[in-house]
Amino acid sequence: MIAYLVRRLLGVAGVLLAICAVTFVIFYLLPADPASAACGKTCSPERLAEVRHFMGLDQPVWRQFGDYLVGIFAGRELGSGPHALQCGFPCLGYSYENALPVWDLLMDRLPVSVSLAFGAAGLWLVLGLSAGVTAALRKGGLLDRTLMVGAVATASLPVYFTAVMLLYGLVRLTGLLPYPAYVPLTDDPVAWAVNLLLPWIALALLYAAMYARQSRSSMIETMAQPYIRTARAKGLPARTVVVKHGLRSAMMPVLTLFGMDLGALLAGAVITESIFGIPGVGRLFYDALQRSDQPVVLGVTLLAAFFIVAANVVIDLLYAAVDPRVRN
Amino acid sequence: MTTLIPPAAGPGDAPAAGGPGSPALPDALWRTTWRRLWGDRGSRTALIAAALLILVALTAPLLSRLGGWSPTAFDADAIDPYLGGLPHGALGGVSAEHWLGVEPVTGRDLFARVVHGAQVSLLIAFAATAIVVVTGTAAGIAAGYFGGRVDTVLSRLMDLTMSFPSLIFMIAMMSVAQDVNRVVLMTVVIGVFGWPGIARVVRAEALSLRHREYVEAARACGSGPWRILTRQVLPNISGPVIAYTTLLIPGMISTEAALSFLGVGVRPPTPSWGQMIAEAVAYYETDPMYFIVPSVFLFVAVLAFTVLGDALRDILDPQGGRP
Amino acid sequence: MSRRTRALSASLSTSLALALLAACSTQGGDERGPDKRQPGVATGTVIGGTPKRGGTLTVLSNQDFAHLDPARNWVMPTMDFGTRLIYRTLTTFRAAPGKKGSEIVPDLATDLGRSSDGGRTWTFTLKPGLVYEDGTPIRARDIKYNVERSFAPDLAGGPDYAQRYLAGTEGYAGPLDGEHLDSIRTPDDRTIVFSLRRPVAEFSYTVTLPTFSPVPESREKGVQYDLRPFSSGPYRIESYARGKKLVLGRNPHWDAASDPVRKAYPDRIVVIQGLKGGQIDDRIIESAGADASAVEWSDLQPSSVAKVLPKPEIRQRLSAERTGCTDMLALNTSRAPFDDPKLRQAMQYAVDKEAQVTANGGPALNDVATAYLPPSLTGGRPADPVHDGPATGDVTKAEKLLAEAGKADGFDTTITVSTGDKTRAEALQQSLDRVGIRLRIETVDPSVYYDTIGDTANAPDMAISGWCPDYPSAATFLPFVFDGRTIKPKGNQGNVSQFRDKAVEKRMDEIAAMPDATAANEAWTALDQEIQRTSPAIPLLWERKPLLVGDNIAGAFGHPSWTGQFDFAVIGLKDPSRTRG
16 A cells, blocks of 8 residues: 555656646747736836846746746745845745745635635535436436436536526525625634635536536446345345445546546636636636736646646545555 | 546446447448437437537528628617617617627627637537547557557556646646637647547547457458557447547537637637627626527537437447546 | 736726716717716716715725835826825825816925926925834935835836936946945935936926835835835735735824825725626625725726616716826837828828727717827817817728828738727727728737737737826826837837837927926927827827726715826725724
8 A cells, every 4th residue: 555655646746747847838938028027118128138037037948947846845045135035845936926925825815716616516516416316216207307407408508607697696686695705714604605605506506417417327327236236135225225335336436526626626716716706726827827927827737736636646545445456 | 647437437348339340230320329319309409409500600601691790890880889888779789680689889790790609619619529539539549459558658648638737727828829820729729638538438448349359350360450440449439439529529619618708719800609708798787688699509509419429328338438 | 007007907908988078079979969978977076075084995906906016016096006095205196186186295295396407406305203104204215215126127117217317327226235326315314315317397296106205225025025015104004915805004103294185084995806897896886785885996897887877876976087098009100001101191080089989988988089198288188180080080081191102902901909909909990991901900918918019020010009197297108109219129118109200309308308397288289299290100099987986985086197096095985884893
């Protein structure tokens, strides 16, 4: 198990390094010059050169990349002189637009995106799985067909359409919910939930529909397996068969999907955050693009990759714990 | 970075419907498929809707000429400049002249724009799907059939690609590139991140086919790998590939729309559904028709291809091969 | 400098402005009949009467501030916010709507400055007893220090008037390495003397800029000073989460008696950032709960106009002051086709300005521009147009000029616009099509828009470009836009037309040196007409800034010196008890 773990973690490091390199190269080719954006409206060429130097943009790309990598583990100092910028471990670069290390910005926004992702994930798991399992157990019936037609239709609605309709119905027309905002959980748990409810629902509806479809087919497949028949034949109560034998193994593929989806959402739901104006990582990313704030764009990309990879590892470890064959 | 496909969802032992690849059977397979598709009310409706949308996309210039407006022509008389350019009349300016109303501010004809939008949206979706299917199938077959080092390298590449935060990466790439054909770029960018899914399905199928008697037999007869791949392996995985392909299309349409929605898609004045919706979102209250028209088109397109894909999967690949 | 604001946010780009001046109805969309109602409150009106002290004022914004560091703050509404609330400058604008708002009064200084040496030397004396937020005294050398900071390459982005005007600044790279300027002297803690390289008649106006506010050297934090400027004004920063929320609380050491301008009514000011534009409009229209005590930072969205104008009770909460900027179509004069003045003149008639008005929010929201200098710089009356004609253009005249230039069949040309201006570019495309000019539109991301049009070698034939004066003087306008000596190969801004004319440049220098402001004003207006003759750019629009306030807001008016943004010095609440805390 230990050897397996080490192997997996090495793989993780390799993947992150590769993603980092690819992202870095792409942004090096970016025509927008962050230095001239920072320099202002009447920036002379000499001054531009100074600003470029200060931002480290006059270095060759491999050098910039090397500095960046070293900075992640050892921190680094940007610029020189008495007012050089200290960017401590883990230094993901420095956002000159925001006058803050990228890491600080990410950590500031992360709670928002995490709140959004986990709240929505909880909702869609409950909604999606219950709908999927119910439909599977009544395969072919009216309820099954209604649920599945509803699911396929909901999954076909773009999230921005659902979001706008929910906003209109729940906020503008009826005033049931407040305009989406973010209140830290630690400040006021009730306000936190109430303010995020709308984006949770908008995001969860789409995923719930997908999970209902996935869990239904997975459940149907499992229930057709010989061992379920055996369990039934042994005279176990239907409830035990469904919950203990059926559900448990039917949920494995759903779990895989869940890990990936949650991982991708943790680093920001770009569309949902931008529609509702929620200050999460996705919104930070989008604003950074508008302002050519490359360090932030790179930082968010890496964070997102990290979450996806981490979610994968967690899921794999879960499998490995259950099934020893996986470790080889 | 293996995301394990658990046994339940893996390829079943049964070969794809239609059995070992004798040349006569696929024809019969196609007939069965068609009969079953057409026999079901849901999939028949989806088929008709999808066909209609494709037809609309193909004949967009003709249709908009029929409507009397080009997608870029302004109509200053159709809007009220004083109210921020809101269309005159009810329902966003629906009239005999403008069948689906007009765009606020410019007065451009919504019907002309939405049918031209179909062209762009579907073109990108289909082209990206084609890229994904061709690369994915090729990589999957290579990995599954040859195995060994080829498999290792390709599988690692699949894992790596799947670890990319694809939407975030696509947005970043689209906003980086400036002086390129947006349609081509968008197709490629969407395609680049889509191939590992289908490659995995194909790889699993190819792995199981590799040691089938008829493949072994062909090999014993001295057939080269190319011949075996094209004559024996490919026909036998075509069922799942077709089903999977159809299921890819709605995702591609949505991705194109999402990118355009975020403002990194096609460049104006080219209309695409996502871009139209993005501009219309702000008007959902003051001019709901403007928002609803492109949304409905997008919804119908995604729904039709999803239903179609589901049906095809049930017919062609009943046992799994799910990503 | 609101051009940069426009560049930063695509959603902002469709700037709206509401036309109210009766004087404009002759220029704008004529014969509109009943549609020509007066939207919003009239210019010079204060919304909500006089505020009461206390309460929390909320500002709802769709974006973050570019820079609050006074050495780097050069984006228009942010300059208003910084200098009215957090830091004081040597002089500042009167807190009054309409024309009176363009007048300056002493702020940190005891007077508007004393010039000697023919306008080359300017001396200011600080008021006695001025202190920062921690009670330590504000000293003349702190102002000198901040002016020097504006030279530091790491503190880029701020007003460059110090670089332009001060003597002996060659090669100077800021005070961070311990180097100081000799052209600013502080003989004692209350006196500061600026030595300029040439006479600057309106230097009293120049020192309204945030560059001329105090920063104590002991508080220097380089780039990070941006996060927490040290307060010399009525408020200090309590917390600032970039892109999310800024909270200002009272500065207990600020002395109202020393400050003739700022009233500082609210106890707290909370800026909530990163919201969605349309949702901000909806919230303020509804004015529920804390939103009743809120104002919007960014323009009312075009899609919300229909929710506001037909309803008188909401319309009276709409401010729509002129931005004082001119929006222009810059023609690239450095190469064919627009190196030919005939073709440029033809463009004056070919462009349908009315269509531009519609594409930018309609006649209720914009006036057709007829000259380069906005009316606020020329005493309310713009220079007479040289190429007079209907706002929709004059196809016959345009075709005649095209024929004279040997392009009777029209020609192919290009324009580059940022994505937010694409509708306007399409409207332009339509109008030029009437005379056979075939326009190809390139749209670029707002973030790279200025880089793209500022790359002179690869610049497009045309670009939509605008300029806002930094203070009410044509000296902050024409020299930035039409002086050929300011053209740079990369990052060229302002003179987007790449217009080079020796006679014009000579005249600019002469006017800049005029000691008499009135004579200078007349000379600038005449020069405006002179430049119009050769037509390096087509004046398109004079926009207004539409901003809504909640129904508990008082003392709100668009200030003419800050592109129509609310004057934060005097805004407050009708009933402070309606806000919690």
